[in-house]
Amino acid sequence: MLALLPIIILYAVTIILYALTREDLAGTASYWEYFVPVVAFISIITAWANAYARGDSRLLYLIRQIIIWGAFLWMLLTLQAAGVEAALGSEKTTITLILMLAMVAMLVGLYLDAKMFFYSLFLGLCGYLLADPANVAVLGKIGETLKIEDAANKPMMMIMLLAIGTFLISIFLLLSTRGSVAARRSR
Numbered sequence: 001m002l003a004l005l006p007i008i009i010l011y012a013v014t015i016i017l018y019a020l021t022r023e024d025l026a027g028t029a030s031y032w033e034y035f036v037p038v039v040a041f042i043s044i045i046t047a048w049a050n051a052y053a054r055g056d057s058r059l060l061y062l063i064r065q066i067i068i069w070g071a072f073l074w075m076l077l078t079l080q081a082a083g084v085e086a087a088l089g090s091e092k093t094t095i096t097l098i099l100m101l102a103m104v105a106m107l108v109g110l111y112l113d114a115k116m117f118f119y120s121l122f123l124g125l126c127g128y129l130l131a132d133p134a135n136v137a138v139l140g141k142i143g144e145t146l147k148i149e150d151a152a153n154k155p156m157m158m159i160m161l162l163a164i165g166t167f168l169i170s171i172f173l174l175l176s177t178r179g180s181v182a183a184r185r186s187r
Contacts, residue, residue, distance in 0.1 A: 003046075003174060004171065004174070006042040006045055006046050007042070007046060007115065007167065007170050007171070007174070008167075009038075009042065010038075010039065010042050010119060011119070011122075011163045011166075011167050013035060013038065014035075014119075014122070014123060014126065014163070015159060015160060015163055017031055017032060017035060018126045018130070018159055019156060021094060021098075021130055022130065022133075022155075022156075025090075025091045025094055025095075025130065026089070026090035026091045026094065027090070028094055029085065029090055029093050029094040029097060032094060032097045032098060032101070033076070033097065035101075036072070036073065036076065036097075036101055037073065039101060039105065040065075040069035040072075040073070043065065043069065043105070043108050043112075043113065043116050044062070044065045044066075044069070046113065046115060046116075046174070047061070047065075047108075047112050047113030047115070047116070048061070049177050050112065050113055050177055051112075053177050053180035061112065064111070064112060065108070065112065068104065068107060068108055068112075069104070069108075072100070072101075072104045076097070076100075094130070095127060095130055095131045098123065098126065098127035098130065099124065099127040099128075099131070101123060102120045102121075102123040102124035102126075102127055103120070103124075105117075105119055105120035105123060106120035106121075106124070108120075114173050115169075115170040115173050115174065118166040118169045118170060118173075119166060119170065121166065122162055122163055122166045125138075125159075125162065126159060129155060129159075133155075136152045136153075136155055137152055139151045139152045139154075139155060139158045140152035142158060142162070143158060146161065148161075
């Protein structure tokens with residue numbers, strides 16, 4: 001259960017930040033900025049076993065993670081120092097930050113940890129819905145698939161259901177990694 005805690009934190013905080021951002025898009029950029037290192041840390045610790053299960057060097061894995069997340073944090077600091085928030089405005093800065101975080105999480109997910117890939121899809125959808133709230137029709141399509149009536153008018157419920165779905169996929173991936181690690185250790 002302890003292995004699930006970082007993933008639970010990741011999804012719970014994302015849902016909370018999504019809800020806060022829906023209420024005040026301009027005022028939540030700093031919350032998302034503080035969340036970026038949390039996502040990076042969770043990404044690093046939750047995929048540590050993947051390197052072992054695949055037979056990769058843990059040092060090489062750690063270097064890759066540090067390069068990816070370090071470059072992203074460096075880019076965010078550089079953009080902040082260049083005054084991008086003043087140029088774009090707080091609302092666009094928040095959306096850009098969320099979508100960039102989703103993109104980096106997808107990169108990490110594709111190359112190092114599949115759990116982050118599914119999280120990035122969830123975060124990308126959150127960013128998309130925040131960028132253009134009029135496009136909640138996509139939730140209607142998802143709701144039809146899941147047999148949920150009037151899903152487009154229930155964005156928070158749909159976000160929570162999608163978070164649960166991607167969380168369950170993450171649990172499956174975590175358990176399969178644990179099984180690979182156990183098999184590798186028994187050899």
